[in-house]
Amino acid sequence: MSTAATRTAGPDHLWSVDEHLDDILATVRPLEPIELQLLDAQGCVLVEDITVPVSLPPFDNSSMDGYAVRVTDVAGASEEFPAVLTVIGDVAAGQAEPLHVGPGETARIMTGAPLPPGAEAVVPVEWTDGGLGGGPVTGMRARSQAPEAAGGHVHVYRxxxxxxxxxxxxxxxxxGDRALDAGTILGPPQIALLAAIGRGTVRVRxxxxxxxxxxxxxxxxxxxxLGDGQIYDSNSFALTAAARDAGAIAYRVGAVADDAETLRDTIExxxxRADLLVTTGGVSVGAYDVVKEALSSVGDEDEEGAGIDxxxxxxQPGKPxxxxxxxPDHIPLLALPGNPxxxxxxxELFVRPAIRALMGLDDVHRPTVRATLTTDRALASPKGRRQFLRGTYADGKVTPVGGAGSHLVAALxxxxxxxxxxxxxxxxxxxTEVQVVLLG
Known part of the structure; x- marks a missing residue:
């Protein structure tokens, strides 16, 4: 690392949350853009504005199964005095050469099919005796036999x-309209729009x-x-899931034993396959804090500027x-404490923003709100520490869950x-009104 904050901070410096996060975000750079097929681009961030090359829909088309008609031909049509029109043929979706509807004529039309020249409106099949799979309008008298595809007649009752x-x-x-802005995360609706305007690939981070x-x-x-003194590894599962939730492709590595050489080999x-490495455990001052032992001197062997601080x-929680x-590629590494x-x-505070920064997003933070604290007693907090307590939020109120202990997975x-x-x-x-970071 070579940021100013790192160079000027001594080993006894007590970093604030904001200083640490600023240092991370000053170091992490967005990934280089690449061209991807649409489905491969899901979850990625656009790096270009997308302009519509062809209007949607590209032609006037029917929103119903029914009959394409001229307005004057059905004016005044009713149950008692229906309009009788000559059926000149069918217009199906994808039909290349539509029919021309003249006076007294109609074309049977399917949903999505282009409105044929001469026609000005579509009457739903339910308003006719055409029988295109839909029954007559409730209350209408029985209809005559359905017309032939062409040459027959249809009665229109509205x-x-x-x-x-x-x-x-x-x-x-x-x-010519702008369909999507650069910086948009591509989800299913955005993928659908890109496909609809004919884009097979897109440039994204x-x-x-x-x-x-x-x-x-x-x-x-x-x-x-479980053996004596053993616990299940929950952290790697939690953080891998959290990384995926943040938008990353995340790989979970099985827990590494407390051996510095093994850890260094595993990391190397x-x-x-890493744009970002995350470790958990072994960063405090204990005798077996393997991450510190393995990585404290890594900058001595790698290229200038590399190293772990x-x-x-x-x-609280999360002091170390x-x-x-x-x-050689200066892959960012965040070493987190081991308590769950x-x-x-x-x-949430440091890795998620780093992931979002790699994606090239402008806003990398979870949303925050002000909420009224609902609890039966005052909350204590250590002086000089920014405390993050777990809670449930609803309707402008937040209620603590569990205690301040950093091992309380059930409350989390x-x-x-x-x-x-x-x-x-x-x-x-x-x-009291407090600041709340929303996790959902």
């Missing part, structure tokens, strides 16, 4: 105004590839038998953090928000 049941050319978008690994010899994979093996942040870059709540909160599963208590606040009374 009048129609000009353009009735007609989708006008360009009524969706017109040629690819979804970041994020590799997640947890460390600790005590970790066991789900479905395996993963560099080939381990820090203390003025926050690591950030830097590794390998600390790990997840750190992801119930939360859809983080309650933010500033560094200079040591107690928050019920009814």
């Amino acid at each position: 009048s129609a105004e000009a353009r009735a049941h007609v989708r006008a050319k360009g009524s969706d978008v017109k040629a 690819p979804r970041p590839r994020v590799v997640v690994m947890s460390t600790g010899s005590e970790l066991v994979q789900p479905d395996e038998q 093996d993963q560099l080939v 381990f820090r203390k942040l003025a926050m 953090q690591g950030f830097g870059s590794i390998g 709540v600390s790990s997840y909160v750190s992801f 599963a119930l939360a859809d928000a983080l309650i933010v208590v500033p560094e200079d606040v040591e107690s928050v009374e019920p009814g």
